[in-house]
Amino acid sequence: MGKLRRSERLAAMVKTLVDQPAGLFSLTQFAEMFGAAKSTISEDLGIVKDSFERFGLGRVETFAGAAGGVKYLPELPMAAARDFVVQLCEQLKAPDRILPGGFLYMTDLIFSPAVAARIGEIFATRFRGLEPGYVLTVETKGIPMAMMTARFLGLPLVALRRGARVTEGTAVSINYLSGSDHRIQSMSLAKRALPRGARVIFIDDFMRAGGTARGTYDLMAEFEAEVVGVGVFMATTEPRKKLVENYTALTVLDQVDEEERKVSVRPAAWLGQA
Amino acid sequence: MGKLRRSERLAAMVKTLVDQPAGLFSLTQFAEMFGAAKSTISEDLGIVKDSFERFGLGRVETFAGAAGGVKYLPELPMAAARDFVVQLCEQLKAPDRILPGGFLYMTDLIFSPAVAARIGEIFATRFRGLEPGYVLTVETKGIPMAMMTARFLGLPLVALRRGARVTEGTAVSINYLSGSDHRIQSMSLAKRALPRGARVIFIDDFMRAGGTARGTYDLMAEFEAEVVGVGVFMATTEPRKKLVENYTALTVLDQVDEEERKVSVRPAAWLGQA
Structure with a gap:
């Protein structure tokens, strides 16, 4: 040698x-x-x-x-973050993403490792200063971006489950009202997954009324943990009043018009102007 | 400048x-x-x-x-892969990981970004030669390692869901028998998630009888896709005969002895001797 x-x-x-x-x-x-x-x-x-x-x-x-x-x-400069989100919004506007019921198909994008990595870099840049100790998400679609956020912050990832599992041991479960359709949902977390007093950031792919994020606050209270930040890839304009006060969205979905085959989506204001 | x-x-x-x-x-x-x-x-x-x-x-x-x-x-030399798996096995042997029913708690490990990244590197090294076009997994616990495998292979990640979702559009679903407890399970995939004729590798965290992997073959047949490789983080020794012929496991679980508080787990033979 x-x-x-x-x-x-x-x-x-x-x-x-x-x-x-x-x-x-x-x-x-x-x-x-x-x-x-x-x-x-x-x-x-x-x-x-x-x-x-x-x-x-x-x-x-x-x-x-x-x-x-x-x-x-890892740290992504704001201009690069904005360029990336602008370009993603263009992809999201493709009319063939519109699903019956006015839903928007975006699984291919948020499950793309390159996209998830970029989103993770943006969230890591945004939340590092809050000194979180854990990145929290809820199964399933938020996992890739939450995983990359955790990776870039050097933190463990913790995923809430939609129901308790036998392979997780003793768990704490809560029921909560989904903010948009008022259905009762439940989520649970293994008791051993989080120590008391942890500082967590919650990362998810989508927020309408914020019921899931709200539920996370309630579940975290059971762990005496503090939610120091909430980041979502996409938030809808309506309802304007969400069930959580503070959150960071990367994109804002104004409308999915099934009739006109038009998707109105834009980068969140905090990313600045081009 | x-x-x-x-x-x-x-x-x-x-x-x-x-x-x-x-x-x-x-x-x-x-x-x-x-x-x-x-x-x-x-x-x-x-x-x-x-x-x-x-x-x-x-x-x-x-x-x-x-x-x-x-x-x-990305490519991890075999000796480094083995060292990593040996060390993971040591961590898995901790008696406090034993859950009622003889289950083993390992979510903290496989959701650790550093561990998921290493596992992804090993699978990427192992499967690159098969020239897959997609990495497939099934929700939930396999997602982080499948994500990192996809990232290191530069491929899209596709996650099968346990049920069809309204946010995915038209989906193909199959029912299958879980090999270990003979319960009927179902999984589904959005039609648009995979083109006809795709070459996929299937990555999951755990295999007992191989029912889920077998189900994946059946679902992929509906997409005229070919499963060119199966990789699991952990496979049990029993039943010896799995429902799929070929798979690559990183670790082998011989036994979880609830009474003696003893976990017998070891690196798979293909990783070689120290």
């Missing part, structure tokens, strides 16, 4: 950092991995940091001292 | 490649992004390729000619 050039070392270092978002690596680890001095590794990391900053590829945070090291924190 | 050093260019290039596994980038794209000659980019990619090979970080494939470019293909 010949001597490693700086460029080879950098390639492997970036790959290692990006493979484990928000993971802490010590300078010693890298020094051993590459057979280089810690001062050299430190210089390398400076280069990575500059490069990521210049190209809007996320943040590289270095920590000094004995517990020192480096972390890669 | 000063002149870019090779090391800065490499850092951004690796980040871009790793962010989009199996995505094709043309040399022209990179040349424009970095304001460098294509010959320079080509040299850079040679360095990345060597470095990834040396550290077992995956494959970098370059294509010559007009349609030329470069792809990063």
Whole structure:
């Protein structure tokens, strides 16, 4: 094994950092991995940091001292987030997505790994500052984007189930009223899935009245957990008053007009203007 | 904006490649992004390729000619795969994972983004050669690992639902007998979710008798799709005869002894010896 050039070392270092978002690596680890001095590794990391900053590829945070090291924190610049959401809205407007009953077919998009990853990056950027400890979602369609959000925040993912399962052990269940059609729904979570006092963000694909999000607050109260943020991929304009006060939507669905075969959907205002 | 050093260019290039596994980038794209000659980019990619090979970080494939470019293909060396699975088995043996009825709690592990990513990398390495076009799973617990498998193969993810949904449009449903307890189950898939003639791999968290996997074959027949591979995180030793002929398990569950509080689980034989 010949001597490693700086460029080879950098390639492997970036790959290692990006493979484990928000993971802490010590300078010693890298020094051993590459057979280089810690001062050299430190210089390398400076280069990575500059490069990521210049190209809007996320943040590289270095920590000094004995517990020192480096972390890669995924972060999508606002302009890139908006461009991505604008382009997704265009795809969502395709008339053949309109289903009987005025529903909109979007499973193919939110289950696309590339799309889920981008959404996860946007939510991670938006919610990191709230210092959550867990990412919560409810089965099924929110799981891919919640998974990627958790991955980019370096957090565990916890999925609420629509009913209690024998393979989960003792669970806490609640019944709640779905805000839009007033049907009784239930969701449950294994007791061991969340420690008391956890800070969680709730991620889901769709919000109409906000009944599911509201139910999540109630279920989290049973765990003495705090919901510090709510993020949904799409929220409807109506009803204007949702059952939760604060939430971040990426897209706003104004209307699905079955007759005219027209979908009115747009990026949320907080993403800014083009 | 000063002149870019090779090391800065490499850092951004690796980040871009790793962010989009199996995505094709043309040399022209990179040349424009970095304001460098294509010959320079080509040299850079040679360095990345060597470095990834040396550290077992995956494959970098370059294509010559007009349609030329470069792809990063995630690939976990067999020894690393085995080490990871051995370590997971140790975690699974914790007696407090034993649930009433002899079930094993493992949701925390398979919903951990880092674990799901590693599992996805192993399945991607194992199944890439079969040239699948889609990754299929069934809700709910298989979704995170199937998602990461799809991400690392650069493929769409398709999730079978336990019942038909109004938000999916016309769906094809089948009923099947669960192999272990002979209960009738059903699963469905939106007609538009899969084109005729697709090649799919099926990924799930758990296999006892293989009824769900068998059902997947039947449902795929309705789509004239071909199941070219089946991967499960855990398969039980009993029943020895599964309802599908070929499958790849990462771990084998011999027994959960409720009385003795003992879990017997081990890495599958194909992962080799330590």
